[in-house]
Amino acid sequence: MKGPLFYAKILLFGEYGIIKDSKGLAIPFNSYKGALKSAKNLTGEAKKSNESLAEFYSYLSTLNSDIVQFDLVSLQEDVAQGMYFDSSIPQGYGVGSSGALVASIYDKYATDKITVLENLTRDKLLTLKQIFALMESFFHGKSSGLDPLNSYLSLPILINSKEHIEATGIPSQKEGKGAVFLLDSEQIGETEPMVNIFMNKMKNEGFRTMLSEEFSTHTDACIEDFLQGNIKSLFTNVKMLSKVVLANFKPMIPSAFHKVWEQGLQTNDYYLKLCGSGGGGYILGFTEDYEKAKKHLKDYKLELVYRF
Template identity: 35%
Template structure:
């Protein structure tokens, strides 16, 4: 029997603005994934996985998981931790499928997944593990209304940029919440950024590349001006270059502060983008 693979997730659009009522678009990224393993390779990765899962089993009262861990089970994952690609979401989806009670109701499963992922993040929406669990794109209309897309959108022109720097989500969300106390920032997020996010999602779903670049460029510019703490120093020059030339645009992919960024170009192919961004790893999303 084949062991199921649990993919990483990419939050294509909707980072932060989903907290203020915008839509979001999240999808599985199968190039990175995790699976259950009993291979006894005595690596640090294996031991860290087992230690984390044992803590989860004790905190969430999962005796069967604890028993299996005692017999050598662990979660073998290629998803880097702290890079915004849902490493904990994949683990939680795997735990839920093996030890939880899956229901036919999407919202009920999301709530159950969120409770499990709270162990890692303190507070979870449940969207990351839900993407890994169902392994289909999610169009999130709001935190309580989620639509499963049966077909993957055309992602030609999208790519991931590895900043090489891990980050923690919690402190960055705290920065955002503090910024929301500023009326000008709050108004900008609600009236400018959230609208561009919604328009960009609509453009992705309609395969409208011209309007898509227009809105992603505006998202990039807004984040450049209002989210400077979330943009690592190592990519600020490249980010500015995209804004100035209009050949490509970079935006946060999740919380920001490190991890992966999302890039988009409707002018240059991935080979050309790799020549421009030659100091960073690029990953194709198509």
């Protein structure tokens, strides 16, 4: 048995903001992927994955939901016979490792599933997002459902608000000098503690004001610029966003990277932002000159996501 492939995702813009109903833009990232497989003798990662799937089965079997039902008998049998999720998506890196797993389980075991091939109305997209939020909360405590949705559809998704999401197109890549890239912090980031820090900060009125007046404004402008291909304006807004994140989301930025972040803002050779919830994993970088950015960041592992 080998299931279809499900890809990683990158939330280009909107981390934390989407919890509070501002815009977000997520794109599939095909460098990493996963699929359901089966083996008789499981060892190492495959064995761990199989044990995790057994726990996930128990969780799904207690779900009392009107919007989704699963073929639990088949799922239990397949897990008992050595099913695991074979994935190259790094865990705790903010690129949707649990999202791809959730998408694969929904695809194989949901009994009345919404398929990728049908006309995906706004209602259907919202229903899918709700289902995935329900499923993925097993892994994160609280999930927006966006990672699995992105992985399941393998399309860029524009989040206008909690109640308004749509599949979207992004400008095709150009062979220019500019790039979006990933910087590897070489630390694992845990989603739940980071979200808890954020929720605690939200109790502070000043932080809430900053979020709605600065963070969300710059995020929305970045999304608009990116989708329209307004590259000059995009970099102006990404710089503003990078500044706001450094000033207000320090606990989510690994301390070893505060200086590197600052250096980008001072030289204008690259700008950094959070990729997912932060705390480790990948940091997202934007640059108008990738070769120059690579020289500055030669001590770190970089990975290309998109070219301008």
